[in-house]
């Protein structure tokens with residue numbers, strides 16, 4: 016200690032008298048007055064000066080003397096009125112962090128921003144240049160660990176600031192800054208030497224050393240502003256750069272350290288300090304040091320973590336500023352972490368409470384304690400990006416002061432979402448807990464004893480279990496402490512278990528308006544359910560600014576995206592996998608391509624095709640295939656088809672919460688996967704009839720699965736292509752009508768064939784035409800054999816509640832017996848003309864009787880049976896008046912008994928079928944939350 020005081024006294028007695036404050040450095044004609052005023056000053060301002068003089072380490076004396084200098088220079092010609100601190104809407108406060116003043120160019124940019132701010136008065140809080148605070152701490156560490164390299168490290172600090180000053184300043188400004196810098200460095204050298212000798216640095220010595228970074232950046236910035244303004248307004252007008260002062264906030268900000276590495280501002284002492292400082296340094300632009308302050312005993316200290324933000328907020332409160340702008344390197348506060356949710360948006364506004372909540376979850380918001388000072392006076396804080404001045408930033412304020420055009424934001428009941436990972440849930444359960452006072456205290460007492468931090472607590476009012484979340488790394492100790500604390504209760508069975516659920520995450524939704532809005536939590540949980548996210552625990556306090564749910568860690572990003580897209584303006588985004596880019600599949604892809612922008616812009620629906628697979632190859636994309644080029648891309652980048660990999664890719668992406676597979680094949684093996692996909696939460700849309708007309712038990716389990724879950728299975732295009740057949744039938748059934756019979760022409764192919772099979776044309780020629788037009792199944796025998804119609808009959812029969820198998824339907828086949836076993840569709844088409852005669856004969860007989868041939872399917876619900884056959888109808892029957900590939904379906908029901916409900920229109924063909932699938936996809940989107 017002896018050597019420490021020796022070092023201090025050496026420094027104090029340094030012969031070098033401090034140079035004038037850089038604020039006044041250019042006023043060289045005041046120098047003589049400066050000396051006499053400076054000496055006189057302590058007598059006229061005893062309290063301020065005494066506070067300064069009593070316990071300061073050596074360098075502080077020179078700081079306080081600098082203030083005398085500025086007083087001497089500037090207060091000369093000012094009236095008493097001008098020396099009083101003006102308040103009330105005249106001041107705007109800015110805070111620039113270390114990155115903002117990290118280089119000479121950035122310091123110039125900051126000066127520019129300040130000059131351009133047209134507020135009447137400006138108070139600017141600056142941090143040390145980036146990395147400087149760490150360099151200063153490193154000096155202390157080196158010195159106290161007796162590492163001689165602190166001297167070289169101090170030279171680096173000197174060089175950094177000297178170089179920056181040379182870049183920015185010239186003439187008197189440069190000279191005065193460098194002189195001060197060298198003097199400070201000399202003082203620091205002495206002080207570090209003392210620390211080196213003592214092998215220890217007290218907290219106040221450390222804080223004193225570290226605070227120099229802020230002193231230098233504030234001085235440099237003030238001189239740059241002086242230089243710039245003076246060069247713009249050379250004559251000594253009001254705008255003259257002289258009206259910019261720098262403030263060592265240790266002269267003003269008085270704080271009391273608290274036990275938990277924090278400080279509480281003493282507003283009353285600080286206010287007095289400010290009034291006095293201002294009376295000596297009246298100015299319209301003040302550059303103040305961030306981060307540093309003094310204790311009431313006048314010992315240097317810092318404002319700890321986020322100190323400069325805190326300085327700005329306290330200054331804002333002391334000046335009763337109009338607003339406080341915190342300049343940073345992001346555009347504002349995002350609605351969710353943009354690295355996890357690519358559609359996260361910048362929030363225009365946040366209430367103070369919302370900002371608290373968001374900052375807790377690590378969003379890039381101010382630390383809660385930095386909000387409190389300005390909140391007391393309702394002063395808005397604006398977070399802005401210094402590297403993107405066009406971004407308006409986020410305004411944190413009281414909701415009542417938000418301007419009309421920004422109110423939109425407030426309509427969002429949930430403003431932001433955040434997550435915390437690496438948690439575990441602890442569940443203490445047992446009948447012995449209910450109604451026993453002190454149980455919670457005992458549980459949390461044990462948790463406290465192992466030093467674990469409880470992040471969330473939930474207990475249902477039955478009191479049979481208490482569940483809470485702790486950091487994963489602390490859970491082992493917590494569980495052991497509880498096991499031991501409740502050993503007796505566990506042995507006696509009063510507690511049944513202390514269970515740990517590892518690998519959890521918290522998802523929190525934040526929004527002040529939730530408090531007054533019913534249905535917010537319903538929407539949140541609905542979005543989670545639709546994304547198949549299981550919720551393990553829930554908590555919401557009665558302040559209702561935050562709903563917290565605990566979920567599995569692997570679900571976290573998916574959950575975040577699901578809820579974000581549900582609440583946020585946002586698009587309902589669906590990751591889609593298209594299986595079977597044949598006639599129908601490729602037409603669908605083209606329709607999706609053509610409609611994509613309308614869906615995005617007008618309906619907020621974003622359909623992203625993440626993969627396309629045929630039986631041989633597949634094309635996968637991480638963010639969505641460019642549908643204008645999918646064919647070329649497939650040729651360029653296609654890989655060998657692998658269905659498992661395909662499904663995993665489409666469903667496994669982590670940035671789209673919903674997945675749908677669209678099966679455009681006619682393959683029963685593909686249809687066999689639906690069950691598994693639905694179980695995994697993958698929605699299925701298909702025109703493929705194989706699943707619904709396959710084995711009854713598989714169909715029933717598929718439908719049961721669909722009903723039990725929030726996963727959807729839509730298949731409107733399986734009957735009548737795009738015609739609303741399934742939906743009409745569902746509507747009748749769901750509203751309580753009873754179906755008696757469904758009779759219709761269900762085959763577009765056969766409709767086309769019999770509508771055109773006249774005037775002596777050959778049957779095979781008309782079949783070829785239907786195939787060419789895209790009405791037929793991949794193998795036209797599926798149509799001609801009646802199997803396709805039978806499948807549709809089965810689908811409608813099962814939809815109506817009949818438990819029939821395909822084999823229960825008698826079917827009249829139009830495939831000539833010898834061609835039933837042809838190897839391929841192609842061979843069949845080649846052979847068919849040989850058998851034209853068979854049907855020509857039937858057609859002539861009907862014609863002669865004034866009738867037409869029609870191939871129909873019938874679901875006889877009353878008698879629980881179905882048939883598929885060629886029938887003859889009078890020429891005035893509705894079935895006789897069809898054209899093209901028209902389907903016609905007549906529903907005879909209890910309500911539509913005398914006049915059946917008829918749906919008619921083209922029931923086959925690429926465009927109408929793809930359109931039917933597309934409309935199922937949009938139905939899915941609306942089920943998932945897209946606007947109607």
Ligand SMILES: NC(=O)C1=CN([C@@H]2O[C@H](COP(=O)(O)OP(=O)(O)OC[C@H]3O[C@@H](n4cnc5c(N)ncnc54)[C@H](OP(=O)(O)O)[C@@H]3O)[C@@H](O)[C@H]2O)C=CC1
Nearest residue numbers: 595596597598599629630679680681702703793923924928
């Ligand atoms: N045409 C119409 O008017 C209507 C058709 N439908 C239904 O639409 C579906 C498609 O018909 P359509 O487009 O005419 O048929 P296509 O034969 O033109 O296309 C079928 C597609 O499925 C692919 N595919 C077949 N098996 C597999 C498999 N195991 N894995 C991956 N891909 C496979 C084929 O690929 P590859 O070429 O490599 O074999 C082809 O791309 C059928 O279920 C049909 O019943 C429904 C209503 C109306």
Ligand SMILES: N[C@@H](CC=O)C(=O)O
Nearest residue numbers: 762763764791792923
């Ligand atoms: N091939 C079918 C197409 C639709 O299911 C038909 O012709 O109706």
Ligand code: NA
Nearest residue numbers: 731734736738
């Ligand atoms: Na349909």
